[in-house]
Amino acid sequence: MRFSEFSAGMVITAGPYAVNEAEVLQFAKAYDPQWFHTDPEAAKESRFGGLIASGWHTCGIAMRLMADKVLHGSESFASPGLAYIKWPHPVRPGDALTVQATVLEVRVARSQPTMGILRWRWQMRNAHDTEVLDLEATSLFDLTPSPASPSVLPAP
Amino acid sequence: MRFSEFSAGMVITAGPYAVNEAEVLQFAKAYDPQWFHTDPEAAKESRFGGLIASGWHTCGIAMRLMADKVLHGSESFASPGLAYIKWPHPVRPGDALTVQATVLEVRVARSQPTMGILRWRWQMRNAHDTEVLDLEATSLFDLTPSPASPSVLPAP
Numbered sequence: 001m002r003f004s005e006f007s008a009g010m011v012i013t014a015g016p017y018a019v020n021e022a023e024v025l026q027f028a029k030a031y032d033p034q035w036f037h038t039d040p041e042a043a044k045e046s047r048f049g050g051l052i053a054s055g056w057h058t059c060g061i062a063m064r065l066m067a068d069k070v071l072h073g074s075e076s077f078a079s080p081g082l083a084y085i086k087w088p089h090p091v092r093p094g095d096a097l098t099v100q101a102t103v104l105e106v107r108v109a110r111s112q113p114t115m116g117i118l119r120w121r122w123q124m125r126n127a128h129d130t131e132v133l134d135l136e137a138t139s140l141f142d143l144t145p146s147p148a149s150p151s152v153l154p155a156p
Numbered sequence: 157m158r159f160s161e162f163s164a165g166m167v168i169t170a171g172p173y174a175v176n177e178a179e180v181l182q183f184a185k186a187y188d189p190q191w192f193h194t195d196p197e198a199a200k201e202s203r204f205g206g207l208i209a210s211g212w213h214t215c216g217i218a219m220r221l222m223a224d225k226v227l228h229g230s231e232s233f234a235s236p237g238l239a240y241i242k243w244p245h246p247v248r249p250g251d252a253l254t255v256q257a258t259v260l261e262v263r264v265a266r267s268q269p270t271m272g273i274l275r276w277r278w279q280m281r282n283a284h285d286t287e288v289l290d291l292e293a294t295s296l297f298d299l300t301p302s303p304a305s306p307s308v309l310p311a312p
Binding site: 027030031032033034036046047048052054055056059060061063064067068071072076077078079080081082083084085086087088090142 | 183186187188189190192202203204208210211212215216217219220223224227228232233234235236237238239240241242243244246298
């Protein structure tokens with residue numbers, strides 16, 4: 001999508017993303033090696049009764065869905081951050097995740113007319129309609145009007 | 157560290173974590189396949205003048221450092237979320253990242269005496285002392301006093 005296509009109130013959905021145990025373990029071993037993310041047997045005795053994905057993995061999955069569906073081929077070039085993240089329920093192997101993005105605000109930076117600012121809320125749910133992620137992100141778009149601008153290169 | 161060892165005002169540092177291009181590309185291809193994270197040549201023409209890591213990868217690196225240094229062997233079992241995330245500057249291949257955690261609040265849940273709540277701020281910097289991440293997280297600890305509790309299992 002191009003920056004000009006976003007408007008406040010717009011709702012975009014992407015997914016499903018199928019989560020499997022191998023990926024949960026691989027992510028956790030690299031970035032969040034806590035036993036309830038890395039040891040399926042031990043995790044059966046945890047408060048959640050089984051292996052759960054790292055919250056950062058959950059975020060990565062939402063990002064992947066939105067990158068493929070929305071940001072691919074856009075002028076997106078960075079994010080300054082997020083207003084909040086909530087992980088209301090855990091992601092588990094076998095889950096099929098769908099993300100819903102609601103556009104909250106679309107504007108051009110006052111100080112920089114070539115910078116588009118998108119503020120949007122992402123909510124991700126599993127197939128039981130249980131919410132596993134809720135966040136509010138700001139994304140920046142490069143509106144430099146040059147045909148040679150990298151912002152118009154196709155995403156690989 | 158055990159939950160009882162945390163106190164407000166405590167500062168904990170961990171790192172450095174050496175970032176290389178292969179890892180930046182691998183993470184981005186899986187979770188954030190935008191061209192400025194996945195294509196080193198095209199990224200030279202971006203606003204940042206070179207390949208930058210996904211912000212989610214930056215978070216994963218901070219998590220890994222804190223998991224190894226602080227949460228390993230603790231009663232940590234989950235996080236309900238984060239108050240905010242800021243990515244003030246990008247992470248690049250070649251960076252050596254160090255995270256500093258400042259404990260903001262340590263308390264036992266009013267409604268659940270076996271749940272410890274830790275609120276802490278993580279700030280990560282590169283070797284030039286440039287801040288690449290700033291977030292405030294809440295972490296939950298299982299204080300169930302049972303020797304068979306999974307909270308006292310060693311991390312794998």
